[in-house]
Amino acid sequence: MQYDIIVVGCGISGATIAERCAMLLNKKVLILEKRDHIGGNCYDYYDTNGVLVSRYGAHLFHTNFEEVWEYINRFDSWNPYVHKVVASVDGKLVPVPVNITTVNLLLGTHIQNEAEMKEWLSTQVVPIANPKNSEESGLSRVGPKLYEALFKQYTQKQWDKSPTELAAAVLDRIPVRTNFDDRYFSDKYQAQPANGYTHFFERLLDHPNIHVSLNTDYFEYVKIHGSNTQVFFTGPIDQYFASVIGKKLEYRSIRFQFEQYNYPYFQSNSVVNYPNDHEYTRIVEYKHITRQTGNHTTISREFPTWEGEPYYPVLSENNLDLYAQFQKLAAQEEQKGVYFVGRLANYKYYNMDQAFKNALDTFARIFPNS
Ligand code: UDP
Numbered sequence: 001m002q003y004d005i006i007v008v009g010c011g012i013s014g015a016t017i018a019e020r021c022a023m024l025l026n027k028k029v030l031i032l033e034k035r036d037h038i039g040g041n042c043y044d045y046y047d048t049n050g051v052l053v054s055r056y057g058a059h060l061f062h063t064n065f066e067e068v069w070e071y072i073n074r075f076d077s078w079n080p081y082v083h084k085v086v087a088s089v090d091g092k093l094v095p096v097p098v099n100i101t102t103v104n105l106l107l108g109t110h111i112q113n114e115a116e117m118k119e120w121l122s123t124q125v126v127p128i129a130n131p132k133n134s135e136e137s138g139l140s141r142v143g144p145k146l147y148e149a150l151f152k153q154y155t156q157k158q159w160d161k162s163p164t165e166l167a168a169a170v171l172d173r174i175p176v177r178t179n180f181d182d183r184y185f186s187d188k189y190q191a192q193p194a195n196g197y198t199h200f201f202e203r204l205l206d207h208p209n210i211h212v213s214l215n216t217d218y219f220e221y222v223k224i225h226g227s228n229t230q231v232f233f234t235g236p237i238d239q240y241f242a243s244v245i246g247k248k249l250e251y252r253s254i255r256f257q258f259e260q261y262n263y264p265y266f267q268s269n270s271v272v273n274y275p276n277d278h279e280y281t282r283i284v285e286y287k288h289i290t291r292q293t294g295n296h297t298t299i300s301r302e303f304p305t306w307e308g309e310p311y312y313p314v315l316s317e318n319n320l321d322l323y324a325q326f327q328k329l330a331a332q333e334e335q336k337g338v339y340f341v342g343r344l345a346n347y348k349y350y351n352m353d354q355a356f357k358n359a360l361d362t363f364a365r366i367f368p369n370s
Contacts, residue, residue, distance in 0.1 A: 003030040003211070006227065008218040009234035011040020012352060013342030015204050016071075016359035017232045022209035024370045029209055032216045034235075038205060041311060042197035042352070049260050049296035051286060052196050056311065057256060057302060058271060058284045059197060062187040063353030069189045071356060075203040078191035081289065083184040087273040089149050096150060096273060097184065098142050099177035106149060117178040134163035134171035141176045154275035158304050159252060159314060167315040169349065187353075192289060232362075234342040236310050237326045244329060249347060250319050251310030255303040266299045279303055313347040323347040339366060 005021050007014045010033035021027040037043050041056035060083045063069055072078065086093040094102045100111045103120065111117050124143025131137040134155060138147035151171060155163045163171065175186065183190075193200040205212060213221075218235065233240055238249040257280070259266075270288035274280060280301040287297050313319065326347070330340045341362050343350045350358060363370070 003028045003229055005029045005230050005232065006218075007031045007232045007234070009033060009040065009342070009344075010038045010201070010205075010212055010214075011234060011342065012042065012355040013234040013345075013359045014040070014232065015201055016356055017234075017341060017363055018210050019204055019207065020360070020363040020370070021367075022207040025367060027209065029211070031205075031210065031212045032218045032221055033212060033214050034217050036214050037198070038212060038214075039198050039201040041309070042201070044196045044198050047258070047260065047298055049262075049298060050294065051260070051296055051298040052290045052292055053258065053286045053298050053300070054197070054284075055256070056309070057254060057300065058286070058289060059352060060184070060190075060289070061192060061352050062185040062190040063351075063356075064187050064189070065353055065357050067360065068353045068356045071360065072200070076200040077194040079194045079291075080190065081192040081291075082190050083271075083289075084182050084269060085184045085271045085273060086269050087150055087154075087275055088277070089275060093268065093272065094150075095182040097175045097177055098146055098150065099182055100180050101182065102150075103146070107145065114178045121176070121178065131168040131172075133168055134166040136164075137168040137171040138163065150273075150275050152275075154273060154281055157279070157281050159312075160304065160306065161314070161316060165316050167317075167320070170315055173349075196290070230337040230339070230366075232339050232341050234340075234345050236344045237323070237330060237340055237347060240333075240340075240345075241326055241329050245322075245325055247322055249322055249326070250306075250314040250316070251344070252312040252314050253305050253308040254311060255305050255308065256300040257303065258298060258300045260296065260298050262296055264293075264295055264297060266297050310344055313343065313349055315349060319347070 004027040007018045007029055010031045014031055018029045018031050021029050042059045044052055044054045047053050085096045087096045089106060092105050094105045100117050103109050104111055111120055126139040128136045128140040131140050138151045159166055236251060266285050271282055271284050273282045280303050282302050283299050285297060285299045341359055342355055
């Protein structure tokens with residue numbers, strides 16, 4: 001079969017681009033996926049106990065983008081799910097993001113309302129007008145006590161860097177609440193795919209013009225077949241330009257240690273963060289998220305590492321400077337019909353909805369008359 005477009009990677013970005021090209025342009029699309037499954041890091045599967053688990057950690061969908069919400073609902077049904085997280089600190093489980101309960105539990109205060117919480121915070125925070133890094137973001141929003149209890153060590157473990165080396169945007173992801181709101185996200189739409197993410201991707205990709213080739217490395221494919229089509233590349237941008245710029249961007253990974261138990265639940269919450277103890281950052285128990293029932297449960301402990309699949313761009317000054325060099329090459333490469341889409345190719349800490357949006361926007365930009 002002759003293809004009009006090659007898409008490299010079958011995660012959110014690649015699958016969305018492929019769907020749009022097939023559906024709106026009637027193009028024949030070949031997706032080359034290095035791994036043995038679709039769905040990228042959203043991939044989930046039923047383990048040997050029949051528990052639906054995510055191979056690459058929990059994925060919690062949330063968005064304020066009407067367009068993205070409408071788009072994902074075209075393919076599969078989604079169940080409302082409001083995510084909540086607790087952190088284990090000094091033997092107590094306290095809500096994250098910080099809210100009134102967090103402060104009362106951790107510091108023995110008796111804050112009762114928003115006005116009191118604002119007043120208390122004002123006595124804690126370090127006045128920093130424009131936080132330059134994640135430490136300044138934390139100190140300026142919650143002050144040193146909460147920063148040290150909840151964020152400092154977690155961030156060090158997660159990124160293997162001091163928060164002072166990371167852009168403020170990393171810690172800015174976590175809001176501070178002056179009320180009792182214990183939701184992890186504040187977005188209008190918060191939901192999980194009713195039949196799991198892999199099923200959602202099967203539906204997204206279910207089009208006669210889309211062919212997915214698993215276990216296929218793009219760079220090997222090009223050596224054999226050449227490349228004379230448009231290409232949408234969603235892999236790490238430094239791999240694409242490795243022969244031009246020898247330097248590597250840092251991408252942080254996670255080793256997931258799965259454990260199965262023959263009882264219904266392991267912990268009280270879907271996610272328990274461990275900022276200060278243990279080598280892992282958090283324990284995820286999937287059943288709380290999928291609402292599966294049954295007498296078995298599966299958890300995963302997350303050990304951040306530099307080995308393995310690239311998951312997170314590391315927003316340090318060095319990496320961002322280096323990315324700017326790659327970005328210039330990417331702009332030139334567009335003249336040849338190669339486009340860079342998604343978290344790894346744009347070196348952006350996208351949430352899932354931002355990845356969908358980035359793919360939809362890129363499609364609209366490249367094919368304005370579609
Ligand atoms: N973070 C933290 N303590 C927490 C939760 C998050 O210090 O209890 C910091 C940490 O640096 C983390 C960042 O906030 O990498 C973003 O957290 P998020 O939960 O958004 O990370 P993700 O789910 O993308 O791994």
